[in-house]
Amino acid sequence: MDVRRGEVVELIIGAVIVFGLLYMLGVDITTLLSILQIIMTVLTCLCALFFVFCDLLLIFASEKHPAKLLGIDKDGGKDGEETREDGKNKMLSRFAFYEVDGERLRNWFPAESVMRKRIYRQSECFVRIARLGKKRLVFDRHSMVIVAAGTLLMGLGVVGMTLHWLFVLGIL
Helix, strand or coil: CCCCHHHHHHHHHHHHHHHHHHHHCCCCHHHHHHHHHHHHHHHHHHHHHHHHHHHHHHHHCEEEEEEEEEEEECCCCHHHCCECCCCCECCCCCEEEEEECCEEEEEEEECCCCCHHHHCCCCEEEEEEEEECCEEEEECHHHHHHHHHHHHHHHHHHHHHHHHHHHHCCCC
16 A cells, blocks of 8 residues: 555545534534544554554564675665656665565564664664565564564553543443
8 A cells, every 4th residue: 555645634534524513513522522533443453453564574474684784775676666657766764674584674663764874784683584475574683572562552542542441431
């Protein structure tokens, strides 16, 4: 799925317009806020499921491989798969690329931009490669920290949202 920043902004503007129209049509503000809370709950649960999926991949379907950091780049697809027809790159984020067993593989998570020199060193390292069908998903050390922190934080978010809805529905 190719989502650009402009499309996300358009989605947000569209949602604001829909909520504004619903409010002008007489829908109560508490109902609109409840709808917003439901949307936030669903998104939090989806994020939590994504991180649990990544955890399961790392635990059960990955192998440790020696790798060498080739660099951080926007491009890197095979046969131009990451490039649009007009030659412009469709990737918004930069990714770390590693050489593993003679093959150039892209890290599954975007590269950090703030502390790039500390995180990505131009030396030999180890990455975990998970197989998902024919795809080989690379998790470097930074990605594993993201997955662990994301699982913890999204788990806390799901617990908080669950408790919130239990109180709202009068179960607790």
